[in-house]
Amino acid sequence: NAGVMQNPRHLVRRRGQEARLRCSPMKGHSHVYWYRQLPEEGLKFMVYLQKENIIDESGMPKERFSAEFPKEGPSILRIQQVVRGDSAAYFCASSPDRGIAGELFFGEGSRLTVL
């Protein structure tokens, strides 16, 4: 029973390039969340998606960031024209329709470094 799969684990981009981070939720999970963790800080909520729908994007920066969770395939977090401040670990989590609300199953994270 595979867990939440994120790739790439590590990504290096130069300023102005685009970063795409992928997340495949656990089998049977239809809820996906993205969090960002800056060094030595806690996780900050970015966006919550269900299949083909954005449910809550209150933590997403208004510009350059977008997320999708298509009917087929993984969820994608896209960062356009990256800047140094985007360097962080980006965690994806998933949850099933039933179970404890808020019990999230996390991936191992994607670490973005912007040069």
Next chain:
Amino acid sequence: AQKITQTQPGMFVQEKEAVTLDCTYDTSDQSYGLFWYKQPSSGEMIFLIYQGSYDEQNATEGRYSLNFQKARKSANLVISASQLGDSAMYFCAHDTGRRALTFGSGTRLQVQP
């Protein structure tokens, strides 16, 4: 807005002793959940324990227990019989049923032999 406070940036404990990691939260919701996650140096987030606001008994999971004091809005994590493998960052988190968790800033626990 929900707020989670972890006032201990770092803690030390001797192997085999118990340690308490503090967490307070601020909410006006009547129904909510409290979680603790462990993040070892490898980076993954590991779910440890959950407490519902209406649960009358403190949650326990093996060596982990949650000291839930609703009136004080605190949800401290107690780790008994610490092991070297317990050295990690520990995050308290809060949920109100809208599914997105709010995390505290974390406590770095170091277990000494």
